[in-house]
Amino acid sequence: MQRIFIRTFGCQMNEYDSERMAGILLKDKDFSIVNSEEEADFIIVNTCSVRQHAENRELSYIAKYVKNKKVIVAGCMAQNLKEELFKLYPDLYAILGTSNFSKIVDVIKNNKKILLDGEFDIYERKFQRPKRIDGLITIMQGCNNFCSYCIVPYVRGREKSREVNDIVKEIEDMVKQGYKEVMLLGQNVNSYYDEKTKTNFPQLLQKIHNIEGLLRIKFMTSHPKDLTNELIETVKKGEKFVKHFHLPVQSGSNKILKLMNRKYTKEEYIEKIEKIRSEIPFANITTDILVGFPGEEEKDFLETVDIINKLKFDDAFSFKYSVRKGTQAEKYGDTVKEKEKLRRLNYVIELQKKISYDINKSYIGFETEGLVYEISYKRKNELKTGTINNKKVFIKGDKNLIGKIVKVKLLELRGSSFAGILL
Ligand code: 5AD
Ligand code: SF4
Numbered sequence: 001m002q003r004i005f006i007r008t009f010g011c012q013m014n015e016y017d018s019e020r021m022a023g024i025l026l027k028d029k030d031f032s033i034v035n036s037e038e039e040a041d042f043i044i045v046n047t048c049s050v051r052q053h054a055e056n057r058e059l060s061y062i063a064k065y066v067k068n069k070k071v072i073v074a075g076c077m078a079q080n081l082k083e084e085l086f087k088l089y090p091d092l093y094a095i096l097g098t099s100n101f102s103k104i105v106d107v108i109k110n111n112k113k114i115l116l117d118g119e120f121d122i123y124e125r126k127f128q129r130p131k132r133i134d135g136l137i138t139i140m141q142g143c144n145n146f147c148s149y150c151i152v153p154y155v156r157g158r159e160k161s162r163e164v165n166d167i168v169k170e171i172e173d174m175v176k177q178g179y180k181e182v183m184l185l186g187q188n189v190n191s192y193y194d195e196k197t198k199t200n201f202p203q204l205l206q207k208i209h210n211i212e213g214l215l216r217i218k219f220m221t222s223h224p225k226d227l228t229n230e231l232i233e234t235v236k237k238g239e240k241f242v243k244h245f246h247l248p249v250q251s252g253s254n255k256i257l258k259l260m261n262r263k264y265t266k267e268e269y270i271e272k273i274e275k276i277r278s279e280i281p282f283a284n285i286t287t288d289i290l291v292g293f294p295g296e297e298e299k300d301f302l303e304t305v306d307i308i309n310k311l312k313f314d315d316a317f318s319f320k321y322s323v324r325k326g327t328q329a330e331k332y333g334d335t336v337k338e339k340e341k342l343r344r345l346n347y348v349i350e351l352q353k354k355i356s357y358d359i360n361k362s363y364i365g366f367e368t369e370g371l372v373y374e375i376s377y378k379r380k381n382e383l384k385t386g387t388i389n390n391k392k393v394f395i396k397g398d399k400n401l402i403g404k405i406v407k408v409k410l411l412e413l414r415g416s417s418f419a420g421i422l423l
Pocket of ligand 1: 050051149150151248250288289290319320321322323324
């Protein structure tokens with residue numbers, strides 16, 4: 001029996017891929033999954049490459065264990081650094097790229113050293129999933145947009161959509177296991193397209209909405225340029241769709257948006273947000289902000305500040321630009337000084353904190369429906385629930401309510417979540 005520990009860095013797609021690897025390994029009686037590095041024979045490190053900072057953390061994590069454990073590097077950094085990883089760490093057991101997760105058993109049993117090629121990973125629908133109410137499912141991988149700063153198209157490849165029926169069957173299996181909510185994942189979910197059945201993303205959503213027993217549907221990430229009225233209408237009409245859009249704006253300056261190759265202007269972006277808000281008044285809208293992109297001058301940065309002030313996002317994830325080898329923007333240099341990047345980053349973080357606080361405060365007293373997920377980690381006498389617009393509310397209640405939709409009232413703020421009561 002080989003004991004495996006999986007450490008996941010990065011986004012929710014990585015989380016899903018790690019769950020899938022764990023589920024595939026658990027189906028084989030030769031493997032068990034353990035909860036710490038110390039207990040493990042093998043450590044699988046599922047990695048992210050989106051910023052240098054992420055890679056640095058992962059490299060030091062690997063360095064810590066590579067001498068005493070059999071370490072397998074999987075995912076984006078494996079795909080990015082390739083054989084170089086063996087030069088850095090000759091003791092590595094194997095590297096496994098972003099289209100090879102399903103071959104994890106082969107890697108371990110047959111001591112395969114390098115698996116980086118391969119088409120779209122064959123999805124194992126029936127892997128053993130963790131027992132939860134809300135689950136992840138990747139519906140498409142890769143990206144064709146080539147935003148000039150981004151490494152994703154190089155490490156995850158071009159856009160590939162899974163077949164509709166395959167996705168629907170996987171979700172039906174999840175529902176049979178007790179899942180009530182799914183989060184559909186992809187780098188750019190709204191450009192989902194199944195060639196075989198000619199199904200676009202809103203049509204896929206409708207099919208999933210029809211699955212009996214499923215209560216809630218979320219999705220991320222959407223690219224602003226592909227956000228259609230059809231999608232807004234679909235989300236508005238379907239009661240199971242969580243009213244939340246994550247729409248990374250990155251910058252408020254048209255000059256920078258062009259250099260970033262985002263394919264929309266600030267004005268077009270604002271128009272889309274206004275459209276969502278007019279159709280779905282309580283929509284939760286979040287974004288990503290990237291500061292310090294090469295060529296970003298003070299006046300460009302102030303336009304980003306401006307759009308944050310104008311649109312009042314529920315939340316924003318803000319990042320400092322980090323040069324990625326092989327991308328278009330690498331050629332633009334790294335013109336904004338580190339200290340200045342940090343100043344801009346801190347400024348937008350502080351600004352967004354105030355905006356999020358004001359928005360959330362306005363929800364106090366609000367009565368809505370919450371899906372009960374689980375017992376709270378911190379307070380064992382509380383249940384964690386999620387509202388239809390994706391706000392977290394903690395309530396006191398019986399654990400038999402887990403998996404049910406209940407009426408809640410939001411009473412007070414607790415960071416970015418709420419304490420509430422069951423009505
Ligand atoms: N440097 C910093 N942030 C980046 N992102 C993508 N590439 C980079 C990079 N090179 C950010 C973008 C994206 C989020 C997932 O990560 O804001 O939306
Ligand atoms: Fe990267 Fe742009 Fe694709 Fe998002 S849309 S993954 S930022 S290239």
